[in-house]
Amino acid sequence: MTANELREGYSVWLTEDLTWSTDYADAALTEDPEIIAKMQSVADRDVEANEVVGAYFIDIDPETKLPARYRERFRVTGPSNDLGEEIEKD
Amino acid sequence: MYRYDEFDHDVVQSRVKQFRGQVKRRLEGALTEEQFRPLRLQNGLYLQLHAYMLRVAVPYGTLNSKQLRQLAMISEKYDRGYGHVTTRQNMQFNWPQLPEVPDILQDLADVEMHCFQTSGNCIRNVTSDPYAGATADEIEDPRPTAELLRQWSTMHPEFAFLPRKFKIAVTAAPNDRAVIKAHDIGIEIVKNEKGEVGYHIIVGGGLGRTPIIGVTLNEFLPREELLPYLEAVMRVYNRYGRRDNKYKARIKILVTETGIDAFRQMVDAEYESLEPSDIAVSEAEISRITDYFASPQFEDAPDDSAFEAAKSDEDFANWADNNLSAHKQAGYSIVNISLKPHDRAPGDVTADQMRAVADLADKYSFGEIRTTHQQNMVLPHVKKADLQALYEGLKAAELAADNIGLISDIICCPGMDYCALATARSIPVSQAIAERFSDPKRQRAIGEMSIKISGCINACGHHHVGNIGILGLEKAGVEFYQVKLGGDSSENAAIGQVTGPGFSQEELVDGIERMVDFYLDSRTGAEKFIDTFKRVGIDPFKEVLYGNA
Numbered sequence: 209m210t211a212n213e214l215r216e217g218y219s220v221w222l223t224e225d226l227t228w229s230t231d232y233a234d235a236a237l238t239e240d241p242e243i244i245a246k247m248q249s250v251a252d253r254d255v256e257a258n259e260v261v262g263a264y265f266i267d268i269d270p271e272t273k274l275p276a277r278y279r280e281r282f283r284v285t286g287p288s289n290d291l292g293e294e295i296e297k298d
Numbered sequence: 299m300y301r302y303d304e305f306d307h308d309v310v311q312s313r314v315k316q317f318r319g320q321v322k323r324r325l326e327g328a329l330t331e332e333q334f335r336p337l338r339l340q341n342g343l344y345l346q347l348h349a350y351m352l353r354v355a356v357p358y359g360t361l362n363s364k365q366l367r368q369l370a371m372i373s374e375k376y377d378r379g380y381g382h383v384t385t386r387q388n389m390q391f392n393w394p395q396l397p398e399v400p401d402i403l404q405d406l407a408d409v410e411m412h413c414f415q416t417s418g419n420c421i422r423n424v425t426s427d428p429y430a431g432a433t434a435d436e437i438e439d440p441r442p443t444a445e446l447l448r449q450w451s452t453m454h455p456e457f458a459f460l461p462r463k464f465k466i467a468v469t470a471a472p473n474d475r476a477v478i479k480a481h482d483i484g485i486e487i488v489k490n491e492k493g494e495v496g497y498h499i500i501v502g503g504g505l506g507r508t509p510i511i512g513v514t515l516n517e518f519l520p521r522e523e524l525l526p527y528l529e530a531v532m533r534v535y536n537r538y539g540r541r542d543n544k545y546k547a548r549i550k551i552l553v554t555e556t557g558i559d560a561f562r563q564m565v566d567a568e569y570e571s572l573e574p575s576d577i578a579v580s581e582a583e584i585s586r587i588t589d590y591f592a593s594p595q596f597e598d599a600p601d602d603s604a605f606e607a608a609k610s611d612e613d614f615a616n617w618a619d620n621n622l623s624a625h626k627q628a629g630y631s632i633v634n635i636s637l638k639p640h641d642r643a644p645g646d647v648t649a650d651q652m653r654a655v656a657d658l659a660d661k662y663s664f665g666e667i668r669t670t671h672q673q674n675m676v677l678p679h680v681k682k683a684d685l686q687a688l689y690e691g692l693k694a695a696e697l698a699a700d701n702i703g704l705i706s707d708i709i710c711c712p713g714m715d716y717c718a719l720a721t722a723r724s725i726p727v728s729q730a731i732a733e734r735f736s737d738p739k740r741q742r743a744i745g746e747m748s749i750k751i752s753g754c755i756n757a758c759g760h761h762h763v764g765n766i767g768i769l770g771l772e773k774a775g776v777e778f779y780q781v782k783l784g785g786d787s788s789e790n791a792a793i794g795q796v797t798g799p800g801f802s803q804e805e806l807v808d809g810i811e812r813m814v815d816f817y818l819d820s821r822t823g824a825e826k827f828i829d830t831f832k833r834v835g836i837d838p839f840k841e842v843l844y845g846n847a
């Protein structure tokens with residue numbers, strides 16, 4: 209389950225303890241319908257509470273454990289070119 | 299430059315206040331995302347792939363040094379210390395945070411800037427020739443017309459919810475540097491046989507999914523009829539433009555489906571039904587606006603011997619050779635500043651660089667700066683005698699790349715690195731091409747040519763009109779790139795032809811290199827890439843692109 213934070217706009221993923229993390233490594237990966245239902249209700253609650261926007265489930269590649277869709281993989285890795293990082297290093 | 303009057307001030311200030319309230323209500327939960335989304339978009343705030351993105355309007359690409367310094371300040375205070383010049387002459391910030399956006403808008407308003415008309419189905423920020431008011435080849439400065447259109451279109455109540463976004467570009471020179479034929483309406487300021495100045499109106503151009511070169515709607519529109527006539531065009535579009543399918547909603551589809559003659563009749567009928575005097579502005583108002591764009595106080599034929607002498611420095615001579623354009627005033631030059639070093643995203647500019655350009659503009663260009671749709675900047679009025687000192691200043695700011703108009707001066711949209719709509723990355727492709735052709739001598743030997751890259755079919759990177767156009771796509775999680783050849787964004791505007799199956803990034807760069815080598819072998823005299831292409835046709839280029847030659 210992924211979304212964007214309302215305030216910062218950053219991509220976030222729902223963790224096993226049902227909180228949101230900006231680090232995909234913390235994301236809960238599951239096929240268990242019960243957990244999925246629970247995640248959905250937490251997402252609905254947090255959208256309603258204006259914590260996050262646009263929550264949706266994504267498919268995961270079982271081998272790599274990364275998102276199956278190319279676009280979603282990009283949301284995990286971030287831009288391949290961020291001048292901001294370069295500036296920070298200087 | 300145009301200075302805001304009290305109405306402009308009030309409008310901008312009240313919009314900041316209004317948006318502050320809207321953000322507050324969103325954060326408190328009084329507005330849902332569904333309710334808030336159109337409000338934030340009306341203020342240029344998008345939610346992109348990784349974060350929010352704020353698009354700041356730079357009307358007709360004109361900035362003063364104070365504004366550029368403010369943009370630098372904003373990028374450091376609220377973002378990650380850089381901005382991105384877009385293909386519509388605007389500036390984007392990639393990492394703003396929602397609670398701070400009202401403060402950013404306030405800081406913009408303090409220097410007469412805003413984010414109006416940078417999103418949504420309205421008349422978007424009007425673009426123009428970045429050499430306006432400076433170039434030797436223009437009939438008049440197109441910015442007073444562009445400013446008139448800005449005032450007319452800003453918050454125009456009738457055109458706030460058009461079938462789709464609407465883009466207008468204005469130029470006054472036969473050399474089209476504003477891609478007017480790829481706009482919903484392109485306006486060319488022309489003279490008729492009697493020597494009167496009026497407007498050549500082109501309609502129905504556009505890129506995107508269905509690229510179309512605009513066609514003439516009116517050969518010569520008398521100056522005073524501009525606003526009523528455009529009002530008639532907009533009304534016809536607003537009424538008959540398709541709203542059932544967003545891919546068919548642009549005016550280009552209406553014009554194509556209706557036929558230009560029938561469309562013209564509809565516009566004429568609408569025009570007849572209007573009361574032009576209700577819409578047209580007075581001569582006095584036009585001259586009030588025009589006065590703001592009066593030329594700066596140029597020196598009369600200043601001595602430029604220092605410039606000629608400075609050319610003994612080879613690096614300076616190469617830069618001068620490539621990055622300068624002819625000015626209307628003897629002894630002056632238009633200076634193009636490349637934002638295309640080969641290791642950066644095209645159009646990115648750091649806060650330090652913005653400040654450096656602002657300082658150099660104050661010192662050498664009457665405080666004026668332009669942004670270009672090629673994602674570069676321009677100092678419009680530099681005395682030739684000052685060029686060497688300016689060059690040294692640009693070098694110190696790492697802004698002295700001498701590749702304007704050359705193969706590494708690539709137009710490139712943000713693509714999958716930032717854009718939520720993308721199908722593939724575009725920035726790394728542009729970097730790989732620029733890297734492959736990084737030898738300045740080789741670039742100069744190749745000469746003028748354009749590569750344009752879009753990260754999806756929306757074509758913000760203008761790939762349809764690149765001599766080589768590249769479209770990033772994705773299949774089964776793998777990026778690939780489709781190539782178009784023979785596009786042209788000049789006054790001879792042409793849509794490129796698709797070559798065939800796509801390539802991986804690596805194959806693509808190799809293929810481009812083979813095409814460039816083929817061009818170098820095949821050209822006659824000083825023929826440009828596009829001219830050789832036109833002469834020999836697509837087939838031989840395709841053969842080398844696919845490695846069949």
Ligand code: SF4
Binds near residue numbers: 713717754755756
């Ligand atoms: S062309 Fe596509 S990927 Fe590029 S900026 Fe436009 S919408 Fe985004």
